[in-house]
Amino acid sequence: MTSGFASPILTSPNGPTRGPHASVLALGAPLALGQNVFWNSPERPGAAPGTVDASVEEKLALTRRWQITSTDSWLSVTDRMIRGEHIRAHAAEAALDVRDEVLESSSSAYLDIDDWLRATSTHAERNGWDDDHTDLVMRLAVKAFHAEQQLAADDMLPAGQRVVTMFAHDLATAAYLTQAGARMGYADPATVNQMIDAIGHNAAGVFSSWASFAASYAMASTMLYGGYPVDEPYTGAVSAVRLLLSDPMSPWTNIGFPGQP
CATH class of the missing domain: 1.10.10 (Arc Repressor Mutant, subunit A)
Structure with a gap:
């Protein structure tokens, strides 16, 4: 992933950038972008190489948005997201x-x-x-x-097509939380690898491309968190996924969707 201009999408040289593992971690790129963290590694940007800890802002976000304050709560929330239980209850x-x-x-x-x-x-x-x-x-x-x-x-959904599910929200959150959990000291590599396998399996069973995933994610952002009909959660999500779909530094332009070649 190379480019002649600076990109806000942060990719760690120490994390995967090709293959099935990377494609699953890329699902969490919209949230990683919002938190200014690597999409493909739990290392903290700007810290000494190998530093794995969470910023104050990320700790607050994990507590306020998902009530994650312990290993048990991290496991519970991430598992619900992997299974889509959160979105199915909405x-x-x-x-x-x-x-x-x-x-x-x-x-x-x-x-x-x-x-x-x-x-x-x-x-x-x-x-x-x-x-x-x-x-x-x-x-x-x-x-x-x-x-x-x-x-x-906004050219995020082809004319005549519809959003079948908002499961992209839960899958993106789960992928992001695998890395955030490591920064918080809640995750071990074996558990994260099991989670990544499950996330990839579920994503491939529902979506066929980054574009369909992006539309689902943007729809969920306004349906779950926004007003009506267009608002900051919607515009923020559209800006993030549009960047990810177009930036030459983005994993979405360099890696196939989970389950795709």
């Missing part, structure tokens, strides 16, 4: 699931918002959802509908 993912259920049973590739809301109402009644949960899923379906339109307008 009403926004349920909204996408309802749409996919309808489209899979029909010959159509598109569902307008009125039909989506009707399908949600039917699904809610059939599954015994209470009114509050039904209302939340409907509101998030509307938000997802507009978020996808914005992704298309």
Whole structure:
């Protein structure tokens, strides 16, 4: 990975930059970029070579965002992310699931918002959802509908395509946390290697390219953390993944997606 200009994407010379291990670590690049750490190594940038510890800012982020304060909490949170349990529990993912259920049973590739809301109402009644949960899923379906339109307008989602899942959020977080856990002193190499294998397997089973992963990640950022329809979580995520998709120093332009040659 060479370039004639400085890049904010930090790649350690001591970490993998090719092969399956590197492709999985690259999933966490959007979060590594936000924390100004190496995407491919737990070493701390700017410190003496081989230094593996977390900055004050990263420690605060791990505590505030994910409530990671111990080895047990790190293991628990990372495992949930690897399995996608975090995103599956969110009403926004349920909204996408309802749409996919309808489209899979029909010959159509598109569902307008009125039909989506009707399908949600039917699904809610059939599954015994209470009114509050039904209302939340409907509101998030509307938000997802507009978020996808914005992704298309920003050339992050090809016209006529949709975001099937926001699992990219959990996979990116899990990949980042394997390295952050080492900086915090919570991770051992054997556990990290097992996690990396599982992350790669799950990523390859759902996504086929960095572009589809990027759209899923950007969608999740606004659906989980933002307002409506475009906000700082959305614009920040789009800026990060756009850079990763285009920068010649980026692992996303140099390494195949997990499971791809």
